[in-house]
Amino acid sequence: xxxxxxxxxNRRDYMLDHLDELTMTSDETLLIMLIDFLNQHQIPVTxxxxxxxxxxxxxEIDDLLSQLSAKGYVQLTFQNGKILxxxxxxxAGAKEKTMNFDASLFDLFETEFARxxxxxxxxxxxxxxxxxxxxxxxxxxxEALTYEHLSFDYIERILxxxxxxxxxxxxYEEGKR
Numbered sequence: 008x009x010x011x012x013x014x015x016x017n018r019r020d021y022m023l024d025h026l027d028e029l030t031m032t033s034d035e036t037l038l039i040m041l042i043d044f045l046n047q048h049q050i051p052v053t054x055x056x057x058x059x060x061x062x063x064x065x066x067e068i069d070d071l072l073s074q075l076s077a078k079g080y081v082q083l084t085f086q087n088g089k090i091l092x093x094x095x096x097x098x099a100g101a102k103e104k105t106m107n108f109d110a111s112l113f114d115l116f117e118t119e120f121a122r123x124x125x126x127x128x129x130x131x132x133x134x135x136x137x138x139x140x141x142x143x144x145x146x147x148x149x150e151a152l153t154y155e156h157l158s159f160d161y162i163e164r165i166l167x168x169x170x171x172x173x174x175x176x177x178x179y180e181e182g183k184r
Contacts, residue, residue: 011098018043022097029097030078037061038071039080042092052092054126065126073123083113085133090126112141119148120157131159139166142176150184 011018019040022029026036041060045052058068075081079096116132117124124132135144147165151157174183 009095009099011095018047018094018098029080031075031080034061034063034067035071035075035080038068039075039094039097042081042094046092046094051089054130069125072126076123083129085113085136088133088137090129090133112136112144115145116148119152128159131163135163135166139170140176143169143174143179146176146179 010016011021022036022040022043029036031039038057038061041057042052045056050056054065054068057063058065061068063071072081072083076083080094082093082096084091084093113124113129113132116128132144139147144162144166147162147169150165151162154161169179
């Protein structure tokens with residue numbers, strides 16, 4: 008088990024004690040500490056809560072999350088239909104992201120969009136995973152790239168159309184569209 012996950016460790020004390028070693032602005036530090044607080048008390052972390060608590064607009068929160076993600080301090084994962092904010096990178100050191108289609112659809116989208124996804128885009132992608140197979144979402148992204156229409160709206164139209172026609176990932180792999 009990672010040392011920072013032990014019950015007797017006060018993670019926020021550790022962050023404050025090592026603040027000079029971390030490459031975070033004061034707003035980034037506050038956001039990380041807020042995420043840690045919400046996680047510790049099992050309060051769902053949402054874009055709206057973060058914006059309200061920090062008295063920032065959603066664009067500023069997206070920017071802060073993008074910066075923290077790029078530094079490897081925050082990682083957003085999808086589990087049981089929810090987006091989880093993990094801050095293990097603060098303690099374990101920045102981890103280099105690798106694009107692995109089967110492991111993380113989120114990384115694939117961030118790579119193709121050439122930027123970190125916003126909280127709203129992540130939620131939309133999480134919603135799709137409740138309706139469509141991960142492979143099919145990846146294929147819809149590929150289709151959007153082929154036609155140079157890289158937008159969530161366009162990808163969703165593809166998915167809706169494919170669902171109407173009953174297209175499965177295996178059908179796409181066989182060349183049926």
